[in-house]
Structure formats: structure tokens, C-alpha cells
Amino acid sequence: MDAHVAQLQMQYRNYILSLYQQGFLDDQFTELKSLQDDGSPDFVAEVLSLFFDDCVKLVGNMARALDQIGTVDFCQVGANVHQLKGSSSSVGAKRVKGLCINFKELCEAKNYEGCVRCLQQVDIEYKTLKAKLQDMFNLEKQIVQAGGIVPQVDIN
Amino acid sequence: MVASSEMMSVGIGGMEPPPLDLDEVHVLAVDDSLVDRIVIERLLRITSCKVTAVDSGWRALEFLGLDNDKASAEFDKKNNIKKLKVDMIITDYCMPGMTGYELLKKIKVSTFPPIFDSGNNLFESLSESSSFRQVPVVIMSSENVLTRIDRCLEEGAEDFLLKPVKLADVKRLRNCLTGDVKLSNGNKRKLPEDSVTVDTSLPPPPPPSSLTLSTNSSDSSPPLSPVEVFSSPLSSPEEDDDVLTSSPEESPIRRQKMGSPGLD
Numbered sequence: 050m051d052a053h054v055a056q057l058q059m060q061y062r063n064y065i066l067s068l069y070q071q072g073f074l075d076d077q078f079t080e081l082k083s084l085q086d087d088g089s090p091d092f093v094a095e096v097l098s099l100f101f102d103d104c105v106k107l108v109g110n111m112a113r114a115l116d117q118i119g120t121v122d123f124c125q126v127g128a129n130v131h132q133l134k135g136s137s138s139s140v141g142a143k144r145v146k147g148l149c150i151n152f153k154e155l156c157e158a159k160n161y162e163g164c165v166r167c168l169q170q171v172d173i174e175y176k177t178l179k180a181k182l183q184d185m186f187n188l189e190k191q192i193v194q195a196g197g198i199v200p201q202v203d204i205n
Numbered sequence: 206m207v208a209s210s211e212m213m214s215v216g217i218g219g220m221e222p223p224p225l226d227l228d229e230v231h232v233l234a235v236d237d238s239l240v241d242r243i244v245i246e247r248l249l250r251i252t253s254c255k256v257t258a259v260d261s262g263w264r265a266l267e268f269l270g271l272d273n274d275k276a277s278a279e280f281d282k283k284n285n286i287k288k289l290k291v292d293m294i295i296t297d298y299c300m301p302g303m304t305g306y307e308l309l310k311k312i313k314v315s316t317f318p319p320i321f322d323s324g325n326n327l328f329e330s331l332s333e334s335s336s337f338r339q340v341p342v343v344i345m346s347s348e349n350v351l352t353r354i355d356r357c358l359e360e361g362a363e364d365f366l367l368k369p370v371k372l373a374d375v376k377r378l379r380n381c382l383t384g385d386v387k388l389s390n391g392n393k394r395k396l397p398e399d400s401v402t403v404d405t406s407l408p409p410p411p412p413p414s415s416l417t418l419s420t421n422s423s424d425s426s427p428p429l430s431p432v433e434v435f436s437s438p439l440s441s442p443e444e445d446d447d448v449l450t451s452s453p454e455e456s457p458i459r460r461q462k463m464g465s466p467g468l469d
Binding site (some may be wrong): 080081083084088092096099100103106128131132134135136137139140141173 | 238240368372376
């Protein structure tokens, strides 16, 4: 059983490292993890869940705004991008945040095609991140169920 | 100006004061982003602060009793609502409706309790009567714009934090609250002792002609209980949780001796 736990822990470590290396996460995610403790064991999961709810809502708003072909309110789109940029920054969702920075410029330039493309990318990106983090949480669960502790991963 | 009931609550005259949360720092956090509210709340709680998180500048003013709501002000007065204790306000800059900068300005010219003129408008006096003017206001922003930062500091912001906010930032703020507060221009000042309680040494402001919560009434300024503030259905559930657990009473004398046990 110990060998099994050790293997899971190693898998977990490698997985987390890869998420950082591939640019999915940044040090703000590390910061969030450091705020979690035995008293608040689900803090990270809770915040991320709210973040993904935000993504659904904001992407929906932007899609609707961009649907008004000919009368697109780019300020409105930009306001939603700004919000998404903020929350992605707060949770360490590095790629989503990066896309938002581009997206903001496209809104300011009132580049319709660019905005539509960028929105598609944002949609894919947040869903990808969601799936990756779900895998991460599943690994954590497996480790705990196997009687082990979830290791702190030093990403430096 | 201070009614006997106020004096009893501060322990003068040998009365046993109710149990007070002397070292409990109460922070009002303002941010339109739910994700950010949860994060800032966690950061503040880790540093031993009681937190009330609201989603807009208007809600913040409401919570502080600084909004132009005469009806709720009279309700509070009638029910002898205890005064609200807020040790720091931390607000996002970019918010729809009222920006953090606008909120900062309103707090810095505020009076408490709200005083209304005959036109039912909020009377913004520059008197030193108890208000939230001396409560430190911290601004948070995702944008590092020097002109923005300068503007906020000029209006009296205590500090300016760049988002995403980290634990180290909040710890630094927290440490400032437990001793002399260092102003950004390097001057030191004592902890705001009148962020809640009535200053007995000053004369009451001139009474406006219409019925108000003026401090020159014999009942003194109506203290504001957090529970009572949320008797109106204007708060969100998460705020109620924070509000119901916070203890509003505070003695001005004890406040100055506030220590900081266990803080790094």
C-alpha cells in the first residue's frame, strides 16, 4: 500500500509540475494553495469552482454581445474581458489571463473577427484548464483514499 | 453628547462592560468580483481579521450607514442600534457604478451618524465628529497606473495594492493596524479612536432643521448593530454570515491599548 501511495504521490507531483511548465498555472495558484489548510481543506476547489462559473457567465455574455452583428458593443465585450482577466489572474489561470490581455486589445481595436476567434480560444482554454484541474483533484482524492497525504509541490 | 448608556458600555462608573472583542480587527472588503471577494476574505481571515465582504461601493456605504437612507437611519435611532466597528476598508478600484476611488472620497468626507438637511440631503460636514473618515482605506487594482495610485493616495488612501493580492500584502496591512499607523507621507498617527465611538470632547454639530440622527439629541448618536443593518433585505447571504459573528462593541479607552498577540 505504501508503494501505491508513493506512486500516486509521484504521479501527482509530476502532474502539477507539468501544469506549471505548460503555462496553465502561475504563482498565484501556488499562493492559493498556501492559503488552504486543515481548517479550510476545500478552499482551492471552492475558488476554482467560482472561477469556472464566472467563465461560463462571462463567455456567455461576450458571445451574446458579439452575436449582435453590425451593432456589437465592444465596450460591453471589453468590460466582460476585464472581469475575466481579473478573476483568472486571481486564481493563477495563466493561459486564460494571457488570452484576456490579447482580447482586450482586440476589443479596443473593435476587431470583430479577432474578437470572435479570441473568444473561441478563451472558451477552449478555460474548459481545458477545468479538465486538467479536475484530474488534479481526482489524484488528490486517490492519494487520500489510499491513506496518504497530498504532497506540497515545490515548483521552483 | 454621550448618553449614559454609552458610558456604561465603556466601563466608566464601575459598571461591568459586556465581553468585548478587543483585538478583533474588522475589515470591510469591497469588490464586485465574487472570486476576488472570496480570496480577500480568506487572506484577511488568515491574518485574524473579521471580514464583511460587499459587492459594491453602494453596499459599502449602506453597511457603514453613510448612504442617504433616512428611513433606515431613523429605524436605527429608534432601536438604539449599537455603533459599527470598522478598522479598515479595502476596496477594488474598478467597479461598475461607483469606483473604489469614488468610495474613498465619500468616506473621507463622511460623518456618522448621517445628518440630513431640510432637503433630505446628506449633510457632509467637515467637523471632526465621529465618522469613518479616519478609517484607513486601501485600494486594490489589477492595473499598475501611477496616476491612479497617486490620485488615490492624494485623496487619503492608506495604501495601494496591486492585484492579485498576496498574503504578504495583507499581513503588512494587518501589522499597520495594530500599532501606530504610518501614513504614506511618512507621518505617524495614532490608531483611529473614533472610527466607532463618539468623541465626547467636541461640541455637537449644529442641528439641521429637519429630524435627523444628530448627535445633540439626548439619546446620543445611535449605535449601529451589524445585525440591525441587515434587517433590510439588501445584503447577500455571505455578508450576513460575517456580520452576525462580529462583535460591534468597543471601548475607546481599551482600544488604544490594543495589542497584537500572535502576529508576526
